[in-house]
Amino acid sequence: MLWLLLGINIIIITAVQGQLNFNNDLENNQKFQSVPTTIKTYENDTVLLPCSLDTPFRYVRWHRDDVPLVDSRHPEILPPDRVMLWPNGSLQVSYVQTEDTGDYYCEIMSATGIRSIQVHAIEVQYPASVLIEPNGVTEQSIGSVVEVACQAQGVPQPVITWRLNGNTLDRYSRTGNRQSHIFDIKSRSMAGQIECVATNGVGQPAVAGVYLQVLFIPEVSLPQTIVYTKVGARAHLECLVESAPMAAVKWFHHGLLITMGSQITTHETELQFNRSVDHYVSHIKHVLVIKKVRDADMGQYECRAYNKLGFKSASIELTGRPMPCIFKINPGTQSPTSHILVWQTESLLPIMEFKLKFRQIPSRNVTKQIRTNWTELTIPAQVTIGSIYITSYTLHGLQPASLFEVSVLARNSFGWSDNSKIVRFATGGEVELPNYSTESEMQYDATEEYSEQNEITQRSQILTASMTHNRAEALSNCGPSALIYSIVLIIKLFYVNFKNLY
Ligand SMILES: *[C@@H]1O[C@H](CO)[C@@H](O)[C@H](O)[C@H]1NC(C)=O
Ligand SMILES: *[C@@H]1O[C@H](CO)[C@@H](O)[C@H](O)[C@H]1NC(C)=O
Ligand SMILES: *[C@@H]1O[C@H](CO)[C@@H](O)[C@H](O)[C@H]1NC(C)=O
Numbered sequence: 001m002l003w004l005l006l007g008i009n010i011i012i013i014t015a016v017q018g019q020l021n022f023n024n025d026l027e028n029n030q031k032f033q034s035v036p037t038t039i040k041t042y043e044n045d046t047v048l049l050p051c052s053l054d055t056p057f058r059y060v061r062w063h064r065d066d067v068p069l070v071d072s073r074h075p076e077i078l079p080p081d082r083v084m085l086w087p088n089g090s091l092q093v094s095y096v097q098t099e100d101t102g103d104y105y106c107e108i109m110s111a112t113g114i115r116s117i118q119v120h121a122i123e124v125q126y127p128a129s130v131l132i133e134p135n136g137v138t139e140q141s142i143g144s145v146v147e148v149a150c151q152a153q154g155v156p157q158p159v160i161t162w163r164l165n166g167n168t169l170d171r172y173s174r175t176g177n178r179q180s181h182i183f184d185i186k187s188r189s190m191a192g193q194i195e196c197v198a199t200n201g202v203g204q205p206a207v208a209g210v211y212l213q214v215l216f217i218p219e220v221s222l223p224q225t226i227v228y229t230k231v232g233a234r235a236h237l238e239c240l241v242e243s244a245p246m247a248a249v250k251w252f253h254h255g256l257l258i259t260m261g262s263q264i265t266t267h268e269t270e271l272q273f274n275r276s277v278d279h280y281v282s283h284i285k286h287v288l289v290i291k292k293v294r295d296a297d298m299g300q301y302e303c304r305a306y307n308k309l310g311f312k313s314a315s316i317e318l319t320g321r322p323m324p325c326i327f328k329i330n331p332g333t334q335s336p337t338s339h340i341l342v343w344q345t346e347s348l349l350p351i352m353e354f355k356l357k358f359r360q361i362p363s364r365n366v367t368k369q370i371r372t373n374w375t376e377l378t379i380p381a382q383v384t385i386g387s388i389y390i391t392s393y394t395l396h397g398l399q400p401a402s403l404f405e406v407s408v409l410a411r412n413s414f415g416w417s418d419n420s421k422i423v424r425f426a427t428g429g430e431v432e433l434p435n436y437s438t439e440s441e442m443q444y445d446a447t448e449e450y451s452e453q454n455e456i457t458q459r460s461q462i463l464t465a466s467m468t469h470n471r472a473e474a475l476s477n478c479g480p481s482a483l484i485y486s487i488v489l490i491i492k493l494f495y496v497n498f499k500n501l502y
């Protein structure tokens with residue numbers, strides 16, 4: 001009834017007298033020709049709201065919610081812009097605007113003096129629009145939690161959906177036309193465009209976005225953890241750093257900050273090419289260049305990358321030692337009691353000798369038993385032109401149908417190489433292969449033997465004494481105390497060129 005009260009004090013104060021009563025609607029409606037309608041329309045359209053009875057009428061007047069619009073009894077009073085009353089009682093609203101949305105009341109008096117009211121509605125539909133908060137770019141560290149809120153407008157009420165890097169997200173909370181999404185920043189991979197899309201079926205969906213930039217402690221990786229060099233050579237130590245924000249890098253040698261100069265310099269190369277995707281993450285290769293390596297330059301280096309969140313570092317060894325040996329697959333058929341081993345290594349300084357370690361390992365039908373100790377042989381190196389060494393060596397007198405594992409190291413004047421990977425082989429005859437498989441088991445073996453160094457050296461002396469060179473073959477019984485399997489080893493050293501071998 002509020003509209004009525006407001007209406008009274010304007011034009012129709014004498015005419016209405018407050019007698020209108022909605023309770024009469026049922027009775028009234030029977031006399032209406034027009035039917036109550038909600039008109040869904042669009043901006044700039046023209047809308048016609050009918051109001052007519054079966055019988056002629058005395059007057060008609062229209063209200064928009066509480067505001068009087070037109071009255072047929074007072075044509076001299078100008079209606080609001082874009083509003084017009086037709087003689088048949090219809091109300092026309094032209095060029096409708098969003099603010100025209102609302103209820104429109106028609107009050108009509110029949111010739112017989114019965115007053116009736118009919119309600120129509122205009123709903124001006126308009127496309128969705130949406131605002132996001134925060135907007136632009138938001139920087140968040142791993143471990144933080146950020147709430148992003150979207151507020152949509154439009155008629156009808158838009159539906160909001162969320163996307164992260166184009167993937168639809170499900171969980172969100174809603175209050176009215178505001179929705180929020182909590183992002184728990186767990187990893188770098190969450191970085192990207194957060195978008196909310198508001199759709200109401202009118203026009204194009206509206207999209208608002210914010211770029212989520214994930215900040216993290218620098219990540220350091222090394223293409224090589226050991227750099228092989230020699231005195232007088234030029235050495236490059238490389239360190240790859242990914243970070244957001246960008247990291248500063250410092251280099252240390254034996255724990256001391258390196259001062260750059262003519263002998264030692266650094267340079268950087270940017271590796272991140274796809275800036276549009278991950279545009280705040282820097283991915284940079286830092287290189288420490290030692291122009292002419294001196295003895296004092298050898299040893300442990302550290303590349304340490306800092307940003308405001310923290311730092312990480314990685315160690316690189318600069319050494320003159322030979323590289324670890326690599327066993328070559330030997331395609332030749334093997335006899336039941338011997339095995340040809342071929343390995344390759346590289347050393348800038350001449351290699352003086354190799355240390356070959358081998359031992360028998362249990363096959364499947366042998367119940368799990370403790371591994372035997374390594375047997376070790378010292379093998380002199382051949383003279384080679386260049387830095388690549390390929391060596392062939394035959395183990396003789398092995399137990400047939402058995403499994404063995406071998407590892408080899410090389411030594412130059414700088415020191416011993418790291419152990420090669422452990423390689424397993426079987427001597428000829430039926431042998432059931434056990435389910436050895438995991439690399440980790442092998443790795444474990446490789447480290448374990450460092451503690452056995454002393455024991456190995458002793459054994460090595462015994463065996464070295466029994467070796468013969470220069471294509472000669474010698475039979476040597478090393479005694480039961482030295483050899484675990486009480487086998488007789490016949491050691492034959494080939495001075496064979498690797499190429500001739502195949
Ligand atoms: C309505 O008319 C105005 C003025 O001519 C125009 O700017 C606007 O874009 C129109 N709206 C639509 C939905 O066509
Ligand atoms: C009322 O008059 C207008 C203008 O002549 C016309 O367009 C409309 O159809 C009429 N409405 C009714 C319900 O007769
Ligand atoms: C860069 O990003 C675009 C878009 O994500 C992708 O299609 C393209 O393969 C990326 N390029 C590289 C070099 O990673």
Ligand SMILES: *[C@@H]1O[C@H](CO)[C@@H](O)[C@H](O)[C@H]1NC(C)=O
Pocket residue numbers: 365366430431432
């Ligand atoms: C293991 O199995 C092979 C063939 O199946 C057999 O010849 C050999 O004697 C077995 N070894 C042991 C220790 O049982």
Ligand SMILES: *[C@@H]1O[C@H](CO)[C@@H](O)[C@H](O)[C@H]1NC(C)=O
Pocket residue numbers: 371372373455484
């Ligand atoms: C292996 O070496 C250790 C330490 O020298 C010794 O105690 C052990 O008996 C050896 N095992 C075998 C099977 O020879």
Ligand SMILES: *[C@@H]1O[C@H](CO)[C@@H](O)[C@H](O)[C@H]1NC(C)=O
Pocket residue numbers: 435
């Ligand atoms: C070895 O592998 C075979 C086949 O995968 C399996 O049946 C057997 O149980 C395994 N043996 C052991 C000791 O794990």
